[in-house]
Amino acid sequence: xxxxxxxxxxxxRPVGAPALRFEGIEMVFPDGTxxxxxxxxxxxxxxxxxxxxxxxCGKSTLLRIASGLNPQTGGSLEVxxxxxxxxxxxxxxLQWRTVQRNVELLAELEGMPKAxxxxxxxxxxxTVGLRGSEDKYPKQLSGGMKMRxxxxxxxxxxxxxxxxxxxxxxxxxxTRERLNDEVIALFQRSGFAGLFITHSITEAVFLxxxxxxxxxxxxxxxxxxxxxxxxxxxxxxRFDPDFAHLCGEVSHTLRGAHT
Amino acid sequence: MSVLRSDAPANIGLAGxxxxxxxxxxxxxxxKRAKGERFPWSRVIGPILVFxxxxxxxxxxxxxxxxxxxxxxxxxxxAPETVIHESFFDPxxxxxxxxxxxxxxxxxxxGLVITILTGIVLAVFMAQTKVVENTVYPYLVTIQAIxxxxxxxxIYSMFGGGEYPRVIVxxxxxxxxxxxxxxxxLQSVDQGQHDLFTLRGANRWTRLWKLQFPAALPNxxxxxxxxxxxxxxxAVVGEQFFRAGNKPGIGIVIESYRQxxxxxxxxxxxxxxxxxxxxxxxxxxxxxxxxVGHWYDPRRR
Numbered sequence: 001x002x003x004x005x006x007x008x009x010x011x012x013r014p015v016g017a018p019a020l021r022f023e024g025i026e027m028v029f030p031d032g033t034x035x036x037x038x039x040x041x042x043x044x045x046x047x048x049x050x051x052x053x054x055x056x057c058g059k060s061t062l063l064r065i066a067s068g069l070n071p072q073t074g075g076s077l078e079v080x081x082x083x084x085x086x087x088x089x090x091x092x093x094l095q096w097r098t099v100q101r102n103v104e105l106l107a108e109l110e111g112m113p114k115a116x117x118x119x120x121x122x123x124x125x126x127t128v129g130l131r132g133s134e135d136k137y138p139k140q141l142s143g144g145m146k147m148r149x150x151x152x153x154x155x156x157x158x159x160x161x162x163x164x165x166x167x168x169x170x171x172x173x174x175t176r177e178r179l180n181d182e183v184i185a186l187f188q189r190s191g192f193a194g195l196f197i198t199h200s201i202t203e204a205v206f207l208x209x210x211x212x213x214x215x216x217x218x219x220x221x222x223x224x225x226x227x228x229x230x231x232x233x234x235x236x237x238r239f240d241p242d243f244a245h246l247c248g249e250v251s252h253t254l255r256g257a258h259t
Numbered sequence: 260m261s262v263l264r265s266d267a268p269a270n271i272g273l274a275g276x277x278x279x280x281x282x283x284x285x286x287x288x289x290x291k292r293a294k295g296e297r298f299p300w301s302r303v304i305g306p307i308l309v310f311x312x313x314x315x316x317x318x319x320x321x322x323x324x325x326x327x328x329x330x331x332x333x334x335x336x337x338a339p340e341t342v343i344h345e346s347f348f349d350p351x352x353x354x355x356x357x358x359x360x361x362x363x364x365x366x367x368x369x370g371l372v373i374t375i376l377t378g379i380v381l382a383v384f385m386a387q388t389k390v391v392e393n394t395v396y397p398y399l400v401t402i403q404a405i406x407x408x409x410x411x412x413x414i415y416s417m418f419g420g421g422e423y424p425r426v427i428v429x430x431x432x433x434x435x436x437x438x439x440x441x442x443x444x445l446q447s448v449d450q451g452q453h454d455l456f457t458l459r460g461a462n463r464w465t466r467l468w469k470l471q472f473p474a475a476l477p478n479x480x481x482x483x484x485x486x487x488x489x490x491x492x493x494a495v496v497g498e499q500f501f502r503a504g505n506k507p508g509i510g511i512v513i514e515s516y517r518q519x520x521x522x523x524x525x526x527x528x529x530x531x532x533x534x535x536x537x538x539x540x541x542x543x544x545x546x547x548x549x550x551v552g553h554w555y556d557p558r559r560r
Contacts, residue, residue, distance in 0.1 A: 068458070069454055069457060086455075086458055088451045088455075089451075090449070092449060092452050092455055094452065094470070094474075095474070095554050096473045096554045096555075097554075106455075106459055108469075109459035109460075109461050109465065110459060137553060137554040138556075139554060139555075139556035
């Protein structure tokens with residue numbers, strides 16, 4: 001099911017060349033699990049694409065393939081991996097590093113000069129609102145603050161393709177909404193190509209320019225919805241009748257995908 | 260409880276001594292009290308009551324118990340005040356015992372340093388490839404399984420009775436917990452954190468140095484603590500056989516008092532040996548707290 005005519009970026013321009021392109025992707029794990037079949041879609045700069053689907057349908061596998069953590073077993077993939085951002089389900093902060101040093105980690109692994117990575121980390125920490133917590137250790141942070149630190153860590157590399165693997169599944173509703181606002185602010189600022197995985201239809205519709213629905217395993221795309229609301233999106237959008245209507249359509253397709 | 264789980268490998272095939280050390284780990288270093296909070300009397304009163312109970316029981320064993328229960332003379336268990344007086348207030352006995360414990364501590368320390376260095380290097384190699392792990396591990400288990408008392412005479416025949424054979428005994432008895440705890444720590448790094456390093460194309464060395472090693476530090480310190488206690492035991496056990504050499508440790512001093520039938524000093528020597536073990540255990544606990552205490556959260560890894 002689809003309502004897409006012309007694909008637009010968040011600021012209403014027609015999309016350009018894709019930054020990330022899956023073409024007939026197949027994924028069969030060594031244990032025989034058929035995770036993905038014939039999966040084809042692309043994400044362009046300025047697009048925020050969210051995938052919803054039943055548990056275990058291979059959504060996360062798509063991100064692992066895109067990032068190169070798991071190579072696909074069939075089909076082709078086009079992506080520039082040099083500036084890829086990846087936010088995991090867990091914050092995966094290094095417990096022995098302070099927030100500051102955690103945020104600097106990826107830049108450090110890239111071999112970025114100390115002064116440069118310090119400057120970028122300072123920026124990223126300010127962006128996610130962690131000023132004042134630079135010297136704290138992960139065990140002193142709340143779940144939401146850990147996710148902020150994790151976001152900041154990815155921001156340091158100024159990603160052009162940003163992958164999010166159910167990053168806010170473990171935080172409470174209020175925190176999640178606040179983090180959603182921040183992701184949108186980041187997206188508007190840099191216009192990366194975003195690919196977001198979630199279980200929450202509301203979160204998907206709220207964040208995205210496009211929502212894709214995946215079928216149960218072996219997963220493939222069964223729905224493609226353009227989400228036309230203008231950015232920045234205010235929290236009140238969640239109570240808009242058009243918003244509710246779109247959520248309903250996505251939900252309907254998702255239920256069809258389940259069976 | 261995650262602390263116990265993270266220490267689990269140290270427990271493989273180990274005797275009660277290590278098991279005690281593992282349990283002690285979960286008690287953990289005292290937590291700082293906020294201002295105005297009441298003094299935790301329960302932590303102090305319990306041990307004091309037990310101590311008084313032990314002293315009273317000990318005294319009773321001397322006066323009545325040995326005769327009544329075992330039909331043995333009471334002088335085998337001298338009264339506590341006699342032990343303290345004759346061991347630590349008599350200058351000759353005190354000098355002999357303190358010199359003994361000094362040499363024992365010296366041997367244990369040398370052995371422990373060698374154990375720690377080789378143990379960590381070994382664990383790092385084992386963590387690199389399954390092949391090395393599978394090759395080395397059975398022999399570590401074997402070393403651990405050899406009854407140390409049975410092999411000490413053989414070591415004595417081969418190397419004589421100087422310091423080095425005693426150090427060998429210390430290494431043999433204390434290396435297993437270091438290797439297993441370090442290895443466990445290196446291998447149980449969170450998969451997501453590994454993915455993070457993989458994404459940035461980190462090489463093996465970077466991964467080891469910036470991820471696995473720091474992540475394993477709490478486990479490594481647990482290994483230190485267990486091995487340190489064992490090192491003291493190993494040093495004393497070794498001395499029971501190695502009477503030769505010009506550095507008589509506390510084991511030798513105790514044994515020579517026993518042969519002369521002077522029991523207060525035997526018990527005094529035991530107290531000193533136990534004290535050394537406790538000091539070593541507490542020092543490593545303190546060191547662990549100083550190094551990883553500010554970031555390590557035992558409730559979760």
